[in-house]
Amino acid sequence: MVEKHVINAQAHNTRIDRWFSNQIKHLPNSLLQRLFRLKKIKVNRKKIKSSYRLKTGDVVEIYNLNDYKPTNFKKKINYIPSSKESKNINELVIHENEDFVVINKPRGIAVQSGTKNLKNIIDVLKYSKFFNEARPYIVHRIDKETTGIFLVAKNKSSAQFFTSLFRLRKIHKSYIAIVKGEVNDNLKKMVDHLEYFEKNKKIKLKAITSVKIIKKNTHYSLLELNPITGRKHQLRKQLYNRGHPVIGDQKYYINKNNNHKKISMMLHAHKIKFIKNNEKFTYQAKFDKEFAKRLNSCFR
Numbered sequence: 001m002v003e004k005h006v007i008n009a010q011a012h013n014t015r016i017d018r019w020f021s022n023q024i025k026h027l028p029n030s031l032l033q034r035l036f037r038l039k040k041i042k043v044n045r046k047k048i049k050s051s052y053r054l055k056t057g058d059v060v061e062i063y064n065l066n067d068y069k070p071t072n073f074k075k076k077i078n079y080i081p082s083s084k085e086s087k088n089i090n091e092l093v094i095h096e097n098e099d100f101v102v103i104n105k106p107r108g109i110a111v112q113s114g115t116k117n118l119k120n121i122i123d124v125l126k127y128s129k130f131f132n133e134a135r136p137y138i139v140h141r142i143d144k145e146t147t148g149i150f151l152v153a154k155n156k157s158s159a160q161f162f163t164s165l166f167r168l169r170k171i172h173k174s175y176i177a178i179v180k181g182e183v184n185d186n187l188k189k190m191v192d193h194l195e196y197f198e199k200n201k202k203i204k205l206k207a208i209t210s211v212k213i214i215k216k217n218t219h220y221s222l223l224e225l226n227p228i229t230g231r232k233h234q235l236r237k238q239l240y241n242r243g244h245p246v247i248g249d250q251k252y253y254i255n256k257n258n259n260h261k262k263i264s265m266m267l268h269a270h271k272i273k274f275i276k277n278n279e280k281f282t283y284q285a286k287f288d289k290e291f292a293k294r295l296n297s298c299f300r
Contacts, residue, residue, distance in 0.1 A: 001063075001064060001065075002061055002062065002063055002064075003024075003061070003062040003065065004059055004060070004061055004062075005023075005024075005059070005060045005062070006057065006058070006059055006060075007019075007054045007055065007056055007057060007058040007059075007060065008056065009056050010156040010157060011023075011054050011056075011156070012054065012055060012056045012160070013053050013054065013055075013160055013164075014053065014054050014156075014160065015050070015051055015052070015053055015054075016041070016043065016048065016050060016051075016052045016053070016054055016060070017032060017036075017050040017051070019054055019060075020032065020041065024062065024065075025065070032050065033050060036048070036049060036050050039063075040062065040063045040064065040065070041060065041061070041062055041063075042060070042061045042063075043058050043059070043060055043061075044058060044059055045059075045061065078113070078123050078126075079113055079118050079119050079120055079123040079124070080123070080127065081119075081123065081124045081127050085124055086124065086127050086128050086129075089103070089124055089125060089128045089130070090128075090129075092104050092105070092106065093130065094149075094283050094284075094285060095283055096130050098154065099153065099154055099155065099158040099276075100151060100152060100153050100154055100158055100162070101125065101130050101131075101136075101151075101152045101154065102149065102150070102151055102152075102272070102283045103121070103125075103149075103150050103152070104147070104148060104149065104150075104285040104286065104288075105121055105142055105146075105147060105148060105149075105150040105269075106147060106288065107144075107145050107146070107147045107264055107265070107288065107290070108144065108145065109121050109124075109144065110144045111138060111141060111142060111144075111150070112138060117144065121150065122136050122138060122152070125152060131154070134154040134155060135154075136152045136153070136154070137152065137153040137154070137155070137156065137158070137159035138152065138159075139151060139152070139153050139159055139162035139163050139166065140162075140166055140171075140230070141230075141232075142269055143233070143236075143265075143267070145248075145249075145250070145264065145265040145267075146175075146265065146267045146268070146269060147267075147268045147269070147285070147287075147288050147291060148175070148268045148269030148270055148285040149173065149269040149270065149271065149272045149283060149284075149285045150269070151272060161276070162274075165274055166230065169228060169229075170274065170275070171272065171273070171274045172226065172272070172273040172274070173226070173227060173269060173271065173272050173273075174224055174225070174226050174269075174270050174271040174272075175224070175225040175226075175227070175235060175267060175268060175269055175270055176214075176222070176223070176224060176225075176267075176268045176270045176287075177222075177223045177225055177235065177239070177246050177266060177267045177268070178220055178221075178222055178223075178246070178247045178266035178291075178294060178295060178298055179220065179221050179223060179239055179244040179245060179246055179247060179266075180219075180220065180243075180244055180245050180246075180247060180254070181219070181220070181221065181243060181244050182216050182217065182218050182219070182220075182221060183211075183213055183216060183221040183223065183244055185213065187211050187213075187242070188210070188211055188212075189208065189209065189210050189211060190207070190208070190209045190211060190238040190239075190242070191206070191207070191208050192206070192207045192237070192238055192241060193205065193206055193207070194206075194207045194231055194234065194237050194238075196231075196232065205229075205231050206229060207227075207229050207231045207234045207237070207238060208227070208228040208229050209225055209226065209227045209228060209229075209234065209235060209238055210225070210226040210228065211223055211224075211225060211226075212224040212225075212226075215299055217298075217299065219298070220247070220298040220299065221244065222295070222298075222299060224270075233251070233252070235267065236249055236251070236252045236267070237252060239252075240252035240253070240254075246265055246266055246267045247263060247265070247266040247294065247298075248263035248264045248265040248266050248294075249265050249267070250265070263294075264290045264291075264294075266291060266294055266295075268285070268287055268288075268291055269285060270284060270285060271283065271284045271285075
């Protein structure tokens, strides 16, 4: 049996693997990749890779999907927030319009659900008044323990727009971090080739971050960080590599001890800037109480 789907303008430029997961079925990545290799998913009767970007008018053909037993499919469990959580999201919203929402993400909550995290900000937003007639689209990431600016699209076209802006490095983000030690005044930019594992293969990706020292003493430094690239854990890894880990970072830290584990991570997404429809947008997120308290104690 062959299913045929004609791609409309809303799905234009979307990766076919993402389109499949959102529109057809959510499968384990290994199974989805196998379907592409076996030509079970074609575009315009041709074999394509999972990274293929769809075009308006493309005809996607899916062969014998029903041959796979339900046990092959990964069931996605949504987190249903309490009425209090849905109400509290109102206090986190910095700006909202018909295309996107900007929030000040609290620490300790993941962007989306995973094996270790059921509670997540996307599902909380989904049940809030801001998404009564829309669905939230993730366009960038922010670590679970990082606070601050988080941008969420409200429709497919806005999601594609913001994803393109991030890919073209036309969205500018600034972070504020309290790090261990006195950072040298000569540190203006961090350039690294960070190691990651992809399908059990080690790869290196270039990471670039601009650095500005706001204040410092012999024990701590307060930094403004402007990432040029967007690698996973980029800021945390780069600072750790230079002997100045973010205070409270449980993954990239020197001389861990029990006292350290009680400290929250002092990394805050402070500002975001971009241009949309020839209009400039700038948003800032305030520090939470923990960050403000730590800032005061480190730089009295």
